[in-house]
Amino acid sequence: MGTRVYRAVGGVSLSVRPGECLGVIGESGSGKSVTALSVMGLVASPPGVITGGAVRFEGEDLIGAPYETLRRRRGDRVAYIFQDPLATLHPLYRIGDQLAEAIRAHHSISAGEARERAIRLLNDVRIPNAGARIDDYPHKLSGGMRQRVSIAMALANEPDVIIADEPTTALDVTVQAQILALLDDLRRDRGLAIIFITHDFGVVAQLCDRIAVMYAGRIVEEGPTAAVLEAPAHPYTRRLIDCVPELGQGKRRLEAIPGLPPMVDALPEGCAFAPRCTKAVPDCARGDIALERTGTRAVRCLMPEESA
């Protein structure tokens, strides 16, 4: 076994306020999910290790915190919703039992009470006939229903923060819209902070107040959603937006970005996007480039796009 450690994610700094929705966007393998899992120490180990950094939740640092501290926060104050709702629910437990367990991991209440709360949660996420559904196994439910169960599970202990890791990627568009509407309502009703991880600009535009764009394990641009979408500052963000097909916009040429993102074990010096960037200058491949902050926007680029 190799003992080398490759840096999958580094120099990522994110914050989210109560009631705010932060979108984290990037290609597959850009480190979005690893960042999300690190927050609660859920990176699979082996092989993953967290070598440094800080996660501050209400002023308390969670990285390096004892296991029991972390476990008490997980699902209680900070909850997760994951991508594939078939794989994320235990196939051999009834959904009611899985919901009840989420509650009873943090509150000592009776099985009957937990069951009642589980039914209320299923109602909250608009699952019809919740009283009967609660005794179903996950394989009996449709993809959209399963994702509602996952959301109900995340809401079980009324957390302050929900980290949603591509929660709608595996669903078809109509179900996707329903789930997004549901998350948006919950955020407004309960003042939830949501960190929404996705590779879909359409979803970001619909739901998020602010977005952070990730490339090769680093944040390359950050700012209010509308501003970033309208006038992307980082060449990567602009190219990424150009990749999105638009409905009813005639026959605009779809711009694919040539090349592939770098592998974690072969990160180039300086800007990781430079080899694929049309505006790259020799300085891009020399040394670290800082995340420059101006007002609400931030960008990690020597040659930022001119604002329109």
Add this chain to the structure above:
Amino acid sequence: MGGYIAKRLISAIPVLLGITIIVFLIMSLIPGDPATAILGSYATPENVEKLNRDLGLDKPMVQRYFIWLGNMLTGDFGRSFSLNRPVLDEIVERFGATLVLAGTSFVLCSLLGILAGVVSAARQYGAADKLITLVVLIGISVPSFFLGMMMILLFAVELRWLPVSGMYAIYGGGDLPDLLRHLIMPALALAAVATGVIARLSRAAMLEVLRQDYIRTARAKGVRESRVIWGHALRAAMVSIIPVLGIQAGFVLSGAVYIEIVFQWPGVGRMLVDAILKRDLLLVQGGVVFVAACYVFFNIAVDVAQAMLDPRIKT
């Protein structure tokens, strides 16, 4: 579930019939005939012929098979000439002893194997994992009869902690502590290989399950790690461990033959070996069919257990 069990029981009938045909054919084909074995080498041809006629061995093979099968269906397994008692009585009595030995071994190898596999997987590449992997490898590599003999040399002959062989002490024995003292070594020797196999497969099954998204979900919910491992993960891994237990039960049952001989255990295995040497056809045939039927029914029980554990299996 009732329909599923009935379906499985019906599907066992052709298997059992196949077993009776194979056993009958093998016993008809082995050299040496019972009449000579009973009467000795100096018997006159007339006497041999007369005895063969009395035993029904002069009839055609097909006819003999159906007589035997028909009698078995009415519960008559025939009479053992070497022991001069009904075959079924002897089998049931001996099978009790085998069941004590093989049953204990099976429980031991299941518990120890799963325990070792789960601990290994939960501490993958850790010190406990490496140690368990080493012990398991040794367990798998040493033949059970050799392990049994080495145990006798060490614990019975050298250290004199345990009795050398048998099921009960000849004088003053017969109670449970006496049985347990006699049982420890043969049960462990018989369980060793199966424990290793179950441990390895449990480890693999657990590692596979621990990579799954629903384990991450359980951790993200704040479920305690011990419950994640012994609850969520083991429950899911049992789906692939249980069929292995069924197969290992067969190995334990057949391995009992060697161990019964090494430890002079009065079980079905030793009975069969004696019966083969004496050409006691009916005792061999009855014994093999009985043991095979037990194995078939145990495997049905395993399948039913699995169907009960996994709601995705259509019953």
